[in-house]
Amino acid sequence: MLLECRNLAYRYPGGPYVFLGVSLSVASGEAVGLIGPSGCGKTTLGRILAGYAAAAEGTVLLDGKPIPPKGYHPVQMVFQHPEKAVNPRWRLRRTLAESRMPEAAELRRLGIDEAWLDRWPHELSAGELQRICIARALGPRTRFLIADEMTAMLDAITQARIWHAVLAIAKERAIGMLVITHDRALAEAVCDRVVTWDRLSIG
Amino acid sequence: MERHYRLTRRFMPGNRMNRRQRSAVTAVLIAVLLAAVSIGAALLGQGGLNTHLDMRNLPPSAMHPFGTDWLGRDMFTRTVKGLALSVRVGLAAACFSAAIAAAVGLASAALGKTADRLLSWLIDLFLSVPHLVSLILIAFVCGGGMKGVIAGVALTHWPSLARIIRAEALQLRAADYAHVSRRLGKSRWWVATRHFMPHIAPQLLVGLLMLFPHAILHEAAISFIGLGLSPHEPSIGIILSEAMRYLSAGLWWLAVFPGLALLVVVRSFDRLGEHVRCLTDPRHARE
Amino acid sequence: MPLLEVNNLSVAFARYAGGFQRRMEQAIVGLDLSVEAGEIVAVIGSSGSGKSLLAHAVLGILPGHAQVTGTIQYDGEPLNERRIAALRGNEIVLVPQSVSFLDPLQRVGAQVRTTARGTDPTATVRSVFKRLRLAEAVGRLFPFQLSGGMARRVLVSTAAVSAARLIVADEPTPGMQAEDVNETLSMLREMADKGSGVLLITHDIEAALRVADKVAVFYAGTTVELAKAADFAGDGSNLRHPYSRALWQALPRNGFKPLPGTQPSQDELPSGCLFAPRCPFATEACSAERPAIREVRGGWTRCFHAS
Numbered sequence: 001m002l003l004e005c006r007n008l009a010y011r012y013p014g015g016p017y018v019f020l021g022v023s024l025s026v027a028s029g030e031a032v033g034l035i036g037p038s039g040c041g042k043t044t045l046g047r048i049l050a051g052y053a054a055a056a057e058g059t060v061l062l063d064g065k066p067i068p069p070k071g072y073h074p075v076q077m078v079f080q081h082p083e084k085a086v087n088p089r090w091r092l093r094r095t096l097a098e099s100r101m102p103e104a105a106e107l108r109r110l111g112i113d114e115a116w117l118d119r120w121p122h123e124l125s126a127g128e129l130q131r132i133c134i135a136r137a138l139g140p141r142t143r144f145l146i147a148d149e150m151t152a153m154l155d156a157i158t159q160a161r162i163w164h165a166v167l168a169i170a171k172e173r174a175i176g177m178l179v180i181t182h183d184r185a186l187a188e189a190v191c192d193r194v195v196t197w198d199r200l201s202i203g
Numbered sequence: 204m205e206r207h208y209r210l211t212r213r214f215m216p217g218n219r220m221n222r223r224q225r226s227a228v229t230a231v232l233i234a235v236l237l238a239a240v241s242i243g244a245a246l247l248g249q250g251g252l253n254t255h256l257d258m259r260n261l262p263p264s265a266m267h268p269f270g271t272d273w274l275g276r277d278m279f280t281r282t283v284k285g286l287a288l289s290v291r292v293g294l295a296a297a298c299f300s301a302a303i304a305a306a307v308g309l310a311s312a313a314l315g316k317t318a319d320r321l322l323s324w325l326i327d328l329f330l331s332v333p334h335l336v337s338l339i340l341i342a343f344v345c346g347g348g349m350k351g352v353i354a355g356v357a358l359t360h361w362p363s364l365a366r367i368i369r370a371e372a373l374q375l376r377a378a379d380y381a382h383v384s385r386r387l388g389k390s391r392w393w394v395a396t397r398h399f400m401p402h403i404a405p406q407l408l409v410g411l412l413m414l415f416p417h418a419i420l421h422e423a424a425i426s427f428i429g430l431g432l433s434p435h436e437p438s439i440g441i442i443l444s445e446a447m448r449y450l451s452a453g454l455w456w457l458a459v460f461p462g463l464a465l466l467v468v469v470r471s472f473d474r475l476g477e478h479v480r481c482l483t484d485p486r487h488a489r490e
Numbered sequence: 491m492p493l494l495e496v497n498n499l500s501v502a503f504a505r506y507a508g509g510f511q512r513r514m515e516q517a518i519v520g521l522d523l524s525v526e527a528g529e530i531v532a533v534i535g536s537s538g539s540g541k542s543l544l545a546h547a548v549l550g551i552l553p554g555h556a557q558v559t560g561t562i563q564y565d566g567e568p569l570n571e572r573r574i575a576a577l578r579g580n581e582i583v584l585v586p587q588s589v590s591f592l593d594p595l596q597r598v599g600a601q602v603r604t605t606a607r608g609t610d611p612t613a614t615v616r617s618v619f620k621r622l623r624l625a626e627a628v629g630r631l632f633p634f635q636l637s638g639g640m641a642r643r644v645l646v647s648t649a650a651v652s653a654a655r656l657i658v659a660d661e662p663t664p665g666m667q668a669e670d671v672n673e674t675l676s677m678l679r680e681m682a683d684k685g686s687g688v689l690l691i692t693h694d695i696e697a698a699l700r701v702a703d704k705v706a707v708f709y710a711g712t713t714v715e716l717a718k719a720a721d722f723a724g725d726g727s728n729l730r731h732p733y734s735r736a737l738w739q740a741l742p743r744n745g746f747k748p749l750p751g752t753q754p755s756q757d758e759l760p761s762g763c764l765f766a767p768r769c770p771f772a773t774e775a776c777s778a779e780r781p782a783i784r785e786v787r788g789g790w791t792r793c794f795h796a797s
Contacts, residue, residue: 037667051386072388085379089401095380099387111752123505125538128752139387152664155536155693156740161748182668189742221504221512 001028001063003049003075003144003176008058010044018044022058022200026144029174031167033187036197042180046146049178050077062143076137080149082129086121092132093117099139110135110165127158134166144176152181163190223482230478233471237290240468244287251280263456270456273449282461285439286468292352292438293419299357300418301364301411305403308368312376313395323369329362338421342430352431356418364410371406375399405483412476416469423465439465491566492524493687494548494656499560501543501552501711505757515756517543518711519764521560522783522790525687527655530678532698532719533691534737535708536753541691542587544708545660548689549584550574564656579605583649585659589641592633598644599629607653618650622673639666646674650681657681658689663697675701695722695741707734710753710764713783716790730791733765763792771795 004025011017019041026032036042047053049060051073060067062074079085086095096102096117107114110131116124124132130150137145147166151159167190170177181187187194255275263270269278311322329337338355345351375381375398384394419439425431426440434441439461446457501518518540525531533541546552548562550571562569564577574582583605584591592601599615606614619626622643628636636644642662649657659678663671679701682688692698698705699719707715715731722729726738736749751768754760760767762777769776773794781792 052382070388073386076386077383079379081379085383087378087380087398087401090398098384098389111750113752125536125753127537136383136387153537153693155534156695156737157749158536160740160742160746161750163746164748183742185742189746221506223506223512 001143001174001176002026003060003062005045005049005055005060006058008045008048008055008060010041010048010053011056017056024195024200026176026178028143028176029171030193031170031177031179031191033179033181033191033194034197034200035181035184035187035194037182040197042197043148046077046148046178046180049144050075050146052077072139072141074141074143075146076139076142076144077146077148078130078133078137078150080152082126082133083121085133086129088121090121091117092119092121092124095121096132096136099136102135102138106169107135109169111161127154127162130154131162134162138169138175142175144178145170146178146180148180149182150179151186152183159186226478226481230475230482233475233478236471237468237475240283241287241290244284247280247283251277252284260454263460269460270454272445272457273454278457278460281437281442282439282464285437285442285461286464288432288436288438289419289422289440289465290468292349292422292432293356293415296353296356296360296418296422297411297414299353300360300414301407303357303361304364304368304410305407307361307365309372309403311365311369312372319369322365326362326366326369329359330366334359334421335424338425339428339430342425347430347433349432349436352422352425355425356421359421360414360417364407364414367406367410368403371403372399375402405480408483409476409480412472412479415472415476419465419469419472493527493565494523494525494689495563496521496523496544496548497561497563498522499544499547499562500558501540501547502557503553503555513757516711516759517756518547519759520780521708521712523706523713523716525656525689527687528682528685529703530682530688530690530701531704531706532702533689533706533708534693534695534698537693538753538756539708540711541708542660545584545658545689545691548658549578549582580652581654582656582658583652583654585645585649585657585662587660589633589636589645591645594633597630597632598636602629602644602648602651605648606651611651614651615647618647621677622647622650623670639670642666643670643674646677650677654681654686656687656689658691660691661693662690663692663694671697695737707731707737709733710759711756712764712792713790714765714792718789721789728787730786730789730796731765731793732769732771763794
């Protein structure tokens with residue numbers, strides 16, 4: 001499977017272009033790093049690929065076909081701030097089950113303690129919440145994962161643990177990954193290839 | 204576990220309840236009190252309301268704890284029945300009000316920019332006119348009576364709650380988890396009912412409880428000035444209004460007890476609203 | 491005499507679990523730390539290790555229901571409520587974690603000026619803004635109009651314009667571009683070189699090491715190690731505590747080694763060493779008793795096995 005975008009451009013209504021002519025492709029089982037300064041539009045690119053935003057120009061294709069806007073999106077995204085990505089009035093079991101309830105083995109693999117599932121989001125730390133968000137994004141129908149500064153707010157040990165688990169699961173299930181980060185060392189440690197934003201965009 | 208026990212002991216000497224338990228117990232007690240007033244009114248019967256010209260203007264005593272009025276009617280019976288009536292009117296008005304608020308608030312957040320601008324303008328318009336003025340006008344147009352009061356109170360009290368609901372709904376719509384849910388293949392309806400309702404329902408319930416005391420007070424106010432309920436339906440407003448005429452004659456108990464009872468009931472609803480709000484918010488779990 | 495000295499500080503909160511059960515959460519447990527004038531002490535550790543709470547405790551802005559024990563001394567005298575209220579904003583300033591600490595209804599320029607000292611506050615603000623590459627027009631904006639990176643720089647500028655002797659910077663760099671991170675850190679370094687003490691709270695070890703003199707490593711609400719910044723080098727063998735070493739070796743460029751287990755929950759802390767459940771070197775003694783902080787090779791650590 002191949003996730004690709006061709007000549008993507010984005011602008012806010014009435015505003016100037018944030019970026020122009022971005023083309024990129026990620027293959028199944030491949031981890032591609034995308035590095036660039038903050039505010040350059042790499043988060044927006046991730047949001048377009050995962051169906052959270054619409055491009056002004058250009059197309060996003062999955063195996064040569066556009067992705068239907070309704071139903072389970074095969075490209076899932078994990079955000080920088082997990083506390084905003086979970087409903088504060090839902091216990092975490094419900095949040096996790098929104099995609100599907102992972103098996104105990106998979107929970108263990110991601111370092112999720114079963115006891116967390118009966119707690120409220122404000123009772124867990126950012127690192128713990130982020131693991132839940134990742135487990136949720138790794139539903140059985142997920143083909144690609146966009147990790148947008150997924151571990152930027154976490155300490156080094158938690159970061160390493162999460163990445164080791166995610167990479168192992170992604171390789172096993174042939175999930176393609178786009179790793180958006182400002183940290184070159186991290187990108188080089190986790191990705192098969194790394195692209196820099198200024199090579200990608202002409203805007 | 205041992206440690207937890209020690210700490211608990213240290214900060215909770217004896218068997219004192221913690222704040223959350225106290226809150227829940229208080230809320231239940233208040234609800235029981237309010238229910239008792241309504242049930243008590245039905246159980247008291249009509250006996251106390253009969254005219255006894257030989258027992259006119261008696262000060263409070265064991266037999267008539269709130270005294271009797273100028274027709275020899277038992278003021279305790281009248282107060283309880285008046286309160287029950289006021290609570291009924293208040294409940295009806297607050298429910299209508301909350302329903303309007305929910306509809307307007309949600310529509311404003313869901314229907315798009317033009318509708319939002321129009322509804323926000325409407326909310327601001329209603330908020331800019333003093334409650335009592337529009338209340339009197341509406342009650343007057345409806346021709347007074349129970350319907351007029353309920354319509355008047357309901358139509359004047361929704362904007363503040365509608366504004367809160369609208370703000371909440373707008374915020375919810377922009378929340379990351381709502382978008383995530385859509386990408387996980389959930390429908391708009393699913394997101395609205397599963398993700399948004401848990402936020403809006405407690406707001407509505409609390410809003411309803413908070414509207415309640417306003418509704419009762421305003422009912423009393425317009426009944427007091429003669430535009431509300433008729434003297435045949437003696438709500439607290441009517442009782443107070445009549446009592447004023449006898450105040451100069453030294454019959455203080457006619458006004459003081461019903462007035463105090465009204466205060467207690469209004470304050471109770473207020474407290475009930477506060478407690479329910481604390482208990483329904485998981486983020487309030489920190490002391 | 492250290493400018494700031496924190497001794498055996500503990501902070502606990504009551505929390506409700508599952509409705510009506512009340513539990514105590516130990517957010518900070520027997521924490522020790524000192525900052526000398528003219529030095530930057532970086533505080534690193536995972537989220538939930540009590541880093542931000544330490545900042546709030548020093549500034550006396552903990553929530554009212556926090557139960558605090560231990561002492562905080564500033565300039566050799568205890569920092570009580572009245573004293574901190576007088577010093578806050580003058581001698582002691584906070585670079586907060588988010589814009590929500592700014593007044594939403596006041597233009598940012600005016601807010602930054604309130605901490606500015608010297609004969610011409612406006613000129614001071616202007617020069618600091620210039621260094622942080624903030625346009626002058628930014629001063630006329632309201633906090634909600636700032637972008638993430640811009641907001642961080644505005645928050646840093648509030649400390650930079652002041653003549654504070656102690657600066658507490660709570661996560662001043664996340665979300666910033668590399669140039670802004672460097673500029674922010676070198677600004678803190680400059681303030682330290684002029685004689686201020688800086689407490690730099692961050693989870694970005696690499697950024698912290700570029701400017702810090704000493705590093706305090708936090709775990710589960712306590713200081714497991716106080717090391718010289720130079721000890722974080724090579725394979726981390728100069729470090730005294732196994733957690734510090736694990737943290738160092740987990741960096742992508744130092745091996746990216748994960749450490750199993752999670753930080754203990756604040757309401758169920760182990761009775762012995764807080765790190766024992768995850769420690770590869772833990773012995774029976776470790777789970778029996780909490781190690782006291784002691785001096786090892788010019789640094790301080792809380793570990794029975796350090797030598």
